[in-house]
Amino acid sequence: xxxxxxxxxxxxxxxxxxxxxxxxxxxxxxxxxxxxxxxxxxxxxxxxxxxxxxxxxxxxxxxxxxxxxxxxxxxxxxxxxxxxxxxxxxxxxxxxxxxxxxxxxxxxxxxxxxxxxxxxxxxxxxxxxxxxxxxxxxxxxxxxxxxxxxxxxxxxxxxxxxxxxxxxxxxxxxxxxxxxxxxxxxxxxxxxxxxxxxxxxxxxxxxxxxxxxxxxxxxxxxxxxxxxxxxxxxxxxxxxxxxxxxxxxxx
Amino acid sequence: xxxxxxxxxxxxxxxxxxxxxxxxxxxxxxxxxxxxxxxxxxxxxxxxxxxxxxxxxxxxxxxxxxxxxxxxxxxxxxxxxxxxxxxxxxxxxxxxxxxxxxxxxxxxxx
Amino acid sequence: xxxxxxxxxxxxxxxxxxxxxxxxxxxxxxxxxxxxxxxxxxxxxxxxxxxxxxxxxxxxxxxxxxxxxxxxxxxxxxxxxxxxxxxxxxxxxxxxxxxxxxxxxxxxxxxxxxxxxxxxxxxxxxxxxxxxxxxxxxxxxxxxxxxxxxxxxxxxxxxxxxxxxxxxxxxxxxxxxxxxxxxxxxxxxxxxxxxxxxxxx
Numbered sequence: 001x002x003x004x005x006x007x008x009x010x011x012x013x014x015x016x017x018x019x020x021x022x023x024x025x026x027x028x029x030x031x032x033x034x035x036x037x038x039x040x041x042x043x044x045x046x047x048x049x050x051x052x053x054x055x056x057x058x059x060x061x062x063x064x065x066x067x068x069x070x071x072x073x074x075x076x077x078x079x080x081x082x083x084x085x086x087x088x089x090x091x092x093x094x095x096x097x098x099x100x101x102x103x104x105x106x107x108x109x110x111x112x113x114x115x116x117x118x119x120x121x122x123x124x125x126x127x128x129x130x131x132x133x134x135x136x137x138x139x140x141x142x143x144x145x146x147x148x149x150x151x152x153x154x155x156x157x158x159x160x161x162x163x164x165x166x167x168x169x170x171x172x173x174x175x176x177x178x179x180x181x182x183x184x185x186x187x188x189x190x191x192x193x194x195x196x197x198x199x200x201x202x203x204x205x206x207x208x209x210x211x212x213x214x215x216x217x218x219x220x221x222x223x224x225x226x227x228x229x230x231x232x233x234x235x236x237x238x239x240x241x242x243x244x245x246x247x248x249x250x251x
Numbered sequence: 252x253x254x255x256x257x258x259x260x261x262x263x264x265x266x267x268x269x270x271x272x273x274x275x276x277x278x279x280x281x282x283x284x285x286x287x288x289x290x291x292x293x294x295x296x297x298x299x300x301x302x303x304x305x306x307x308x309x310x311x312x313x314x315x316x317x318x319x320x321x322x323x324x325x326x327x328x329x330x331x332x333x334x335x336x337x338x339x340x341x342x343x344x345x346x347x348x349x350x351x352x353x354x355x356x357x358x359x360x361x
Numbered sequence: 362x363x364x365x366x367x368x369x370x371x372x373x374x375x376x377x378x379x380x381x382x383x384x385x386x387x388x389x390x391x392x393x394x395x396x397x398x399x400x401x402x403x404x405x406x407x408x409x410x411x412x413x414x415x416x417x418x419x420x421x422x423x424x425x426x427x428x429x430x431x432x433x434x435x436x437x438x439x440x441x442x443x444x445x446x447x448x449x450x451x452x453x454x455x456x457x458x459x460x461x462x463x464x465x466x467x468x469x470x471x472x473x474x475x476x477x478x479x480x481x482x483x484x485x486x487x488x489x490x491x492x493x494x495x496x497x498x499x500x501x502x503x504x505x506x507x508x509x510x511x512x513x514x515x516x517x518x519x520x521x522x523x524x525x526x527x528x529x530x531x532x533x534x535x536x537x538x539x540x541x542x543x544x545x546x547x548x549x550x551x552x553x554x555x556x557x558x559x560x561x562x
Contacts, residue, residue: 170282243262304443
């Protein structure tokens with residue numbers, strides 16, 4: 001049953017790739033038919049396991065991108081330089097292929113729309129994936145919890161889900177989108193153009209007085225510096241949930 | 252360019268799948284008490300050191316760096332040592348110590 | 362065998378038939394950074410290396426003193442218990458024979474202890490007669506912190522977890538006391554040529 005903490009034994013199961021969708025030049029969404037999938041909570045992830053013909057195995061974790069309201073399970077994967085698993089998932093995997101995975105996993109980095117507190121989402125790079133799952137879920141159930149996303153990407157064209165985020169921000173008064181690009185900014189860019197720092201958070205994030213629940217996800221250095229800044233801005237440590245994706249590049 | 256070890260640090264969320272081979276409950280949301288400094292926090296927030304080619308995964312207290320547990324994928328079966336934990340308590344982390352924010356918001360809603 | 366992922370090859374690896382490579386290993390080109398904790402950063406002014414334990418007299422060197430010891434520049438293959446081997450790695454450092462020179466002891470075992478609380482245990486005969494060094498340069502550059510700098514133990518004939526990073530001393534003992542990985546399911550000795558990876562092997 002979706003949402004319970006008791007999972008029983010997580011066993012490996014097979015899903016079938018029914019569609020593939022390029023999000024950016026290095027990011028691809030894999031749409032899977034998962035027979036027997038019992039649902040998941042936004043923020044949870046799966047472990048994916050690849051096995052070569054000689055028995056060599058590699059395993060990585062990927063956040064679930066699709067909301068629980070959707071039948072298929074979607075994973076959004078970023079290609080990492082020298083990444084043996086990401087290069088397969090983004091480059092080689094085809095419709096009709098099967099993928100071995102187990103999940104859903106995780107109960108700590110989870111948000112469900114029954115929570116009324118303001119939702120604060122801070123992402124770096126592919127760290128936006130579990131947060132997008134939360135936003136999609138929020139939209140699907142029509143949650144009134146106000147939400148803000150601060151999203152840091154290297155360049156404008158590496159912003160994942162760019163169009164969908166714009167549409168969501170336009171259609172929903174309760175959702176505000178803030179973007180920052182740390183590399184080259186395109187002409188006419190109205191977002192920020194630097195790494196997330198305490199000053200930026202003081203400006204765009206919910207203040208501590210609003211008592212938001214914060215989810216921070218992305219490369220370890222971003223997650224730790226944002227968490228430190230939020231604490232310096234007097235946020236309650238128990239209200240900050242973090243998920244580190246490790247370094248970007250080289251996995 | 253050499254990647255600093257600190258950059259490679261993950262957190263307990265990434266160990267949850269492996270721990271699921273041993274425990275029935277979700278192991279990110281459990282509270283755990285560090286045997287070195289006594290701090291109690293969710294397993295998912297503790298520091299994890301692992302990589303595919305390392306001998307095992309090492310979980311350390313996010314506050315003091317003390318060793319909490321070590322997970323090794325031994326060919327005979329997953330191996331877990333827990334010597335840095337005083338205890339773990341199962342139950343949704345949210346209801347365990349619901350954040351002040353959520354209690355406040357809930358009260359305001361009524 | 363179970364499910365095979367169509368078209369998946371994985372990291373470039375060669376299971377070399379070369380007699381130079383122990384059984385069950387793949388040869389790779391890169392040198393992964395692996396760790397059991399945060400990288401320690403002991404200032405060199407505070408760094409010392411000691412030989413202690415069942416010895417008539419402990420001895421200790423500061424960083425400056427350590428660098429004046431006779432050193433060797435050499436090339437060896439290294440083999441990690443997680444199956445990767447890297448051939449022809451170039452190091453510079455002090456032979457453990459030099460560090461133990463003149464030490465009279467009945468101790469049959471050694472624990473290497475390190476910054477960051479890492480330890481590993483070895484029979485003393487695996488450290489002597491030109492089999493081990495305390496190294497401070499890799500590939501003709503000062504050893505980086507991520508790879509164990511300023512100095513690490515290097516014991517290439519055993520699995521690489523015995524080559525303890527951030528080593529600060531050797532303690533001689535009569536008992537063979539398991540170190541970090543040995544306490545967590547790995548083999549007490551770790552000879553790659555006999556595939557001594559785990560306890561029970």
